[in-house]
Amino acid sequence: MDWVNAILQGTLLGGLYALFAAGLSLIFGVMRLVNIAHGDLIVLAAYLGLTASTALGLHPLVALVLVVPAMFAIGYVLQRGILNRTMGDDILPPLLVTFGLSIIIQNGLLTVYTADPQKLQAGNLETASLSAGGLTVGVLPLIVFITAVAIIGALQWMFYHTALGRAFRATSDRQDIAQLMGLNRAHVFGLAMGLSLAVTAVAGIFLGIRTSFDPAVGGSRLIFGFEAVIIGGLGNLWGTLAGGIVLGVSQALGGQIHPSLQILSGHIVFLVILAVRPRGLFPKMEG
Amino acid sequence: MTEILRLDDLSKAYGAVTVADSQSWHLSAGEALGVIGPNGAGKTSMFNLVTGTVSPDSGRIFFGGQDVTSWPAPRRCRSGMARSFQVPQPFGGMTVFENAMVAATQGAGLSSRDAEALCLDILDRTGLLHRSNTLAKGLTLLERKRLELTRALCAKPKLLLLDEIAGGLTESECVSLIQTIKDIRETGVSIVWIEHVVHALLAVVDRLIVIDFGKKIADGTPHEIMNSREVREIYLGIEADA
Ligand SMILES: Nc1ncnc2c1ncn2[C@@H]1O[C@H](COP(=O)(O)OP(=O)(O)OP(=O)(O)O)[C@@H](O)[C@H]1O
Ligand SMILES: [Mg+2]
Numbered sequence: 403m404d405w406v407n408a409i410l411q412g413t414l415l416g417g418l419y420a421l422f423a424a425g426l427s428l429i430f431g432v433m434r435l436v437n438i439a440h441g442d443l444i445v446l447a448a449y450l451g452l453t454a455s456t457a458l459g460l461h462p463l464v465a466l467v468l469v470v471p472a473m474f475a476i477g478y479v480l481q482r483g484i485l486n487r488t489m490g491d492d493i494l495p496p497l498l499v500t501f502g503l504s505i506i507i508q509n510g511l512l513t514v515y516t517a518d519p520q521k522l523q524a525g526n527l528e529t530a531s532l533s534a535g536g537l538t539v540g541v542l543p544l545i546v547f548i549t550a551v552a553i554i555g556a557l558q559w560m561f562y563h564t565a566l567g568r569a570f571r572a573t574s575d576r577q578d579i580a581q582l583m584g585l586n587r588a589h590v591f592g593l594a595m596g597l598s599l600a601v602t603a604v605a606g607i608f609l610g611i612r613t614s615f616d617p618a619v620g621g622s623r624l625i626f627g628f629e630a631v632i633i634g635g636l637g638n639l640w641g642t643l644a645g646g647i648v649l650g651v652s653q654a655l656g657g658q659i660h661p662s663l664q665i666l667s668g669h670i671v672f673l674v675i676l677a678v679r680p681r682g683l684f685p686k687m688e689g
Numbered sequence: 690m691t692e693i694l695r696l697d698d699l700s701k702a703y704g705a706v707t708v709a710d711s712q713s714w715h716l717s718a719g720e721a722l723g724v725i726g727p728n729g730a731g732k733t734s735m736f737n738l739v740t741g742t743v744s745p746d747s748g749r750i751f752f753g754g755q756d757v758t759s760w761p762a763p764r765r766c767r768s769g770m771a772r773s774f775q776v777p778q779p780f781g782g783m784t785v786f787e788n789a790m791v792a793a794t795q796g797a798g799l800s801s802r803d804a805e806a807l808c809l810d811i812l813d814r815t816g817l818l819h820r821s822n823t824l825a826k827g828l829t830l831l832e833r834k835r836l837e838l839t840r841a842l843c844a845k846p847k848l849l850l851l852d853e854i855a856g857g858l859t860e861s862e863c864v865s866l867i868q869t870i871k872d873i874r875e876t877g878v879s880i881v882w883i884e885h886v887v888h889a890l891l892a893v894v895d896r897l898i899v900i901d902f903g904k905k906i907a908d909g910t911p912h913e914i915m916n917s918r919e920v921r922e923i924y925l926g927i928e929a930d931a
Contacts, residue, residue, distance in 0.1 A: 565794040565801055568783065572791045575780040582740055583844060584766040584796035 404658060407537055412654025413647050417547030420646030421605035422623050423630035424554055425598035431637035432570045432594040435496050439504040441624030443599055446507055447473050447606025448615050452520055462522040462607050470603045477599030478592040486588050511617035522610035546608045553601055554643050570594060629672040635682030644683060693718045693848055693879045699748030701738060708734035710903035721880040723890040726900035727923055732883045733775055736850050740772050741765045766796050769847035773854055777833035781826030785817055785836055788825050789843040796844030808843050814869060815839045848879045855886040867892045
């Protein structure tokens with residue numbers, strides 16, 4: 403039963419990792435941008451949630467109403483103001499610039515919020531649980547998981563059934579030709595980053611409710627996000643969800659063997675998958 | 690007649706290769722202009738300049754009376770110009786229908802519903818309707834060429850720029866292509882058509898210009914051009930090469 407429980411908890415945790423990863427996957431899919439600052443942006447969202455909930459007395463989940471649009475706006479402005487200038491055939495400049503951004507965000511957060519660990523207070527939600535057949539699941543992890551599935555489903559639908567989705571895919575497919583079809587690349591990229599950070603906002607709030615955070619925790623969230631994206635296959639959103647679950651379950655099973663093995667076992671499974679299937683479990687069918 | 694396009698002393702060089710050499714010419718609204726010239730003359734480069742993919746070294750481009758020289762490509766497209774590519778450049782990972790929809794929603798700025806209706810109509814006219822749900826990368830070369838025309842038309846252009854769409858067609862396909870272009874003209878669209886298949890061109894255009902080494906070397910009615918000694922020399926040259 404312990405093992406079944408570990409798999410269940412790991413799966414739910416995978417939902418959170420998928421939320422960390424979905425934004426990364428989206429911008430990589432649309433513009434081949436690897437955002438090193440992604441983890442720090444998740445933490446930034448958590449802090450914005452903290453400010454919204456302390457200053458305005460909002461429940462952290464209600465604060466999403468403010469934090470999601472704020473992160474969207476930050477993403478759009480960041481892309482158009484800075485990142486678009488670094489994009490080209492060479493992938494190194496955006497990598498370096500987002501690395502610099504990561505340091506700037508961490509230090510900015512340190513200055514404004516200090517290094518003290520913080521947590522978002524979500525009241526009963528943090529401890530509420532459901533039991534059935536000898537298994538117990540927390541309501542919060544369940545909400546996180548369902549949200550992850552819903553967000554990834556919605557993004558997937560958007561990609562294949564809306565004008566915006568076609569704009570993303572056309573730009574991803576042939577930037578130069580998309581320009582000639584009336585698509586403004588700079589704007590499309592701005593929207594993609596905005597959307598990526600809107601998802602990140604949700605990830606950040608859930609992170610902040612689940613565990614305590616400080617300005618330095620972004621790095622490990624970035625790693626989990628990358629691992630989920632790569633396990634699932636680059637640019638494939640459902641694959642990213644699967645990748646998050648594989649990572650979460652690996653960690654939970656490792657933790658079941660010995661608590662100190664939790665994080666390590668996730669990395670080991672990632673490395674094994676990378677060695678056996680370098681393109682991930684569900685590589686995007688690309689020509 | 691109002692003027693839709695004007696090139697004013699337009700020049701562009703890549704190092705030692707001059708692709709546009711002080712080109713000046715214009716197109717009246719509703720007119721169909723043919724462009725001929727040997728391989729490497731700079732015909733496709735002229736489209737790159739007009740659509741904004743490439744910036745000229747000097748000279749200006751006017752579209753619908755406005756100086757668009759500094760406009761980025763998407764803005765030029767949205768203001769009513771669309772082109773096809775000599776070497777087809779579809780969005781390979783998207784279906785034929787989606788390729789058309791990108792042009793209709795982004796280029797023509799239509800709502801999804803209007804765009805769908807337009808795309809279905811144009812796919813029908815270009816003979817690709819039965820391939821609507823095929824990924825563009827799965828099309829044959831000929832179908833890709835039709836997709837080029839489809840996509841350009843779905844952007845609802847005022848000015849349609851066609852780059853060698855008749856090459857490789859059978860005689861009956863060519864006849865139906867000519868009819869399609871004539872129908873487009875009937876709707877008031879202005880056309881610039883680069884084509885090596887001269888008889889197709891002659892069936893449609895009112896005027897021809899000849900480009901060689903980036904320079905416009907002749908401009909006149911098809912009759913005048915085809916009877917000019919200079920042009921015949923260039924064309925006999927091509928036929929000998931081919
Ligand atoms: N981006 C570029 N950089 C360097 N040279 C270029 C570039 N684009 C075109 N050229 C050169 O410019 C010349 C004109 O090319 P262009 O494609 O415009 O010719 P064209 O008249 O369309 O020929 P064709 O009939 O073969 O299609 C060619 O010699 C080509 O190699
Ligand atoms: Mg050409």
